[in-house]
Amino acid sequence: MKLILTSEVTGLGAPGDIVEVKNGYGRNYLLPRGFAIQWTRGGEKQIASIKKARDAREIRDLGTAQEVAGRLKSLKVVLKTKAGESGRLFGSITTGDVAEAVKAAGGPQLDRRRIEITSPIKSLGSHRVSVKLHPEVSAVLDVEVVAA
Incomplete structure (x- = not known):
């Protein structure tokens, strides 16, 4: 087909x-x-x-994508959300949440479809999220999830 x-x-x-x-x-x-x-x-x-x-x-060229990847590596992203006493979240963190947190932290505007969360984020703590900026460039972003 x-x-x-x-x-x-x-x-x-x-x-x-x-x-x-x-x-x-x-x-x-x-x-x-x-x-x-x-x-x-x-x-x-x-x-x-x-x-x-x-x-x-899309990000235009490879050089720009590598520059954005460098900015993302040095960025401290903190997500505040509701959580229970045991540290489990009410719901989970989505790619849209991560994109908004990156923008709020002073990072570049990211398309939520380019963000990949390998395992669902359902607990407090530090998590790794990958961002596909260009067909040849991916960045790993550390996201800290804290209770609101």
């Missing part, structure tokens, strides 16, 4: 990419969740607008 991605799918591609996937994966996962649209000749015209929007959001 030939599809056009409308959002980033880890391991598959970025918005605007034309991908070939198995029928079940496309029909049961990508299309219902809005991650892709069916490929058509008319759909190829939409690719230009999707890629244009992606380019506006």
Whole structure:
């Protein structure tokens, strides 16, 4: 099945990419969740607008991405949230929460879709979060979760 991605799918591609996937994966996962649209000749015209929007959001070049990665490594990010007596959170920390905390700490504006939390953050303490800034550059960010 030939599809056009409308959002980033880890391991598959970025918005605007034309991908070939198995029928079940496309029909049961990508299309219902809005991650892709069916490929058509008319759909190829939409690719230009999707890629244009992606380019506006992306960090332009490798040098800028490495500079932002350096800024993120030296940044102290503290997230205040409600927690129980045992140190467990009421809910969990999301990528949107991390993006807002980075901005509040004086860091760069990050797209929440570029932030990857490997295991759910559901307790107080220090946690590591990775940020994919560029296809070749990833940064590791230390996030300190404290009780509010």
